[in-house]
Amino acid sequence: MDRRLRLPHQKAKDAKVFVSVDLSEINHKPLPARSSGDHQAITARLKASIEVLQMELAKVEASAAGLRADFDGSASVPMR
Numbered sequence: 511m512d513r514r515l516r517l518p519h520q521k522a523k524d525a526k527v528f529v530s531v532d533l534s535e536i537n538h539k540p541l542p543a544r545s546s547g548d549h550q551a552i553t554a555r556l557k558a559s560i561e562v563l564q565m566e567l568a569k570v571e572a573s574a575a576g577l578r579a580d581f582d583g584s585a586s587v588p589m590r
Contacts, residue, residue, distance in 0.1 A: 518530045 520528045520530075522528060
């Protein structure tokens, strides 16, 4: 990566490569801090989504159990 970005680098005796980076050239803008109210709203939405997904999963599992029972029941009947 250092060669591709043409960063100045040095090879050490233990085969490691040290890269020199000028931190003044890095443009970093930290994200604005969130309030605790934001976390509560996000948590509430996630909990609601989890509940919906759990209900959908219960429906699919019930449907699969019914299909499995139909399949297992038909296997015990001899074919003519």
